Amino acid sequence: MTSQINRKNNTFRLAGLGILTAIVMVLQLLTTYVHFGPFSITLALIPIVIGASMYGVGAGAYLGAVFSVIVIMMCAFGADPGGAMVWNANPFLCIVMCMLKGTAAGFVAGLLYKLIAKKNATIAVIVAAFASPIINTGIFIIGMLLFFKDILAQWSGGSDILTYIIIGLTGVNFLVELGVNMVLSPVVARIISYINKQFKGVSADQADTHVFRYAISLIVPLVGLILGAILLSKDDPEEKAAGKSCIILSLVSTAIVAFAVYVFVFL
Numbered sequence: 001m002t003s004q005i006n007r008k009n010n011t012f013r014l015a016g017l018g019i020l021t022a023i024v025m026v027l028q029l030l031t032t033y034v035h036f037g038p039f040s041i042t043l044a045l046i047p048i049v050i051g052a053s054m055y056g057v058g059a060g061a062y063l064g065a066v067f068s069v070i071v072i073m074m075c076a077f078g079a080d081p082g083g084a085m086v087w088n089a090n091p092f093l094c095i096v097m098c099m100l101k102g103t104a105a106g107f108v109a110g111l112l113y114k115l116i117a118k119k120n121a122t123i124a125v126i127v128a129a130f131a132s133p134i135i136n137t138g139i140f141i142i143g144m145l146l147f148f149k150d151i152l153a154q155w156s157g158g159s160d161i162l163t164y165i166i167i168g169l170t171g172v173n174f175l176v177e178l179g180v181n182m183v184l185s186p187v188v189a190r191i192i193s194y195i196n197k198q199f200k201g202v203s204a205d206q207a208d209t210h211v212f213r214y215a216i217s218l219i220v221p222l223v224g225l226i227l228g229a230i231l232l233s234k235d236d237p238e239e240k241a242a243g244k245s246c247i248i249l250s251l252v253s254t255a256i257v258a259f260a261v262y263v264f265v266f267l
Contacts, residue, residue: 013055019218021066023047028070032079042177044070045105045132046184052110052132053117053125064106068099085151086144097143105136129181137174213242217249224250 028044044067052060072095075083087094109128116124144152156164213231217224224246231243 013059017051017055017059017062019215020047020051020063024063024066025070028067028074032074042067042133042136043180045136045177045181046129048102048106049109049125049129049132049181052106053113053128057107057110057114060106060108060110061103062106064102064104065099066102067106068102071098071102082155085154086148089148089151093143093147097140097147101136101139101143104139105132108132108135130178133174133177133181137177213246214249217246218253221250221253224253 024044024047027047028042031043048060048063048067051063071080071083072087074080075087075094075098076091078084083094086097109132112131113124113128116127152164213224213227217227228243228246228250231239231246234240234243
């Protein structure tokens with residue numbers, strides 16, 4: 001019995017982390033080309049915060065590291081012009097700075113959630129969502145000041161570096177990231193929490209079936225909507241609940257796809 005429970009938990013955890021890993025990668029790749037001012041915006045912190053909240057500190061650090069690897073790739077390949085300058089100046093320090101800021105953002109988000117969730121889970125998610133972009137941006141600024149001050153001077157165009165950091169590096173981009181994180185993370189965390197409840201009391205085989213349905217709903221939203229409608233028509237309360245989850249995940253996935261289309265067509 002214990003082994004079946006552990007298998008169910010491991011299945012859900014691995015599937016959840018797999019889906020969040022894919023979302024982190026896709027969001028970071030897409031938003032590399034979305035600019036509010038001189039720098040690209042980072043929306044990948046949203047699934048990082050969600051993963052840290054749902055699966056713990058280690059999961060947050062792992063998702064943050066995945067995000068960091070994508071950032072490094074964009075710097076190395078020149079997709080991010082500002083990042084490419086940092087890479088060309090010193091690849092090793094660029095890697096260290098990127099890995100540290102992303103991993104720390106996920107780790108701290110998970111740690112704060114763990115400390116606060118015992119009293120109020122919703123507030124814990126909001127605090128984690130607030131802290132994550134601050135850690136990510138803060139470590140980036142410290143790294144730039146310590147190791148890439150000449151590049152900062154180039155970016156500032158001769159203006160005061162401190163003023164440039166406040167207005168340029170932590171201006172519109174940071175405020176947009178912070179606002180989106182704080183609004184969306186609690187919403188999506190509630191959806192995942194609802195899905196979590198569907199796994200309580202089900203067998204390991206049933207858990208595998210649910211994970212497959214939810215993964216399909218995220219990957220192919222139209223199939224998820226059809227599957228959800230079919231499950232809702234059944235008399236079994238558990239199947240009905242799974243149908244609702246499939247529809248919710250399909251709508252979330254559709255929203256992400258719509259955002260991607262908007263980015264490539266209109267921006």
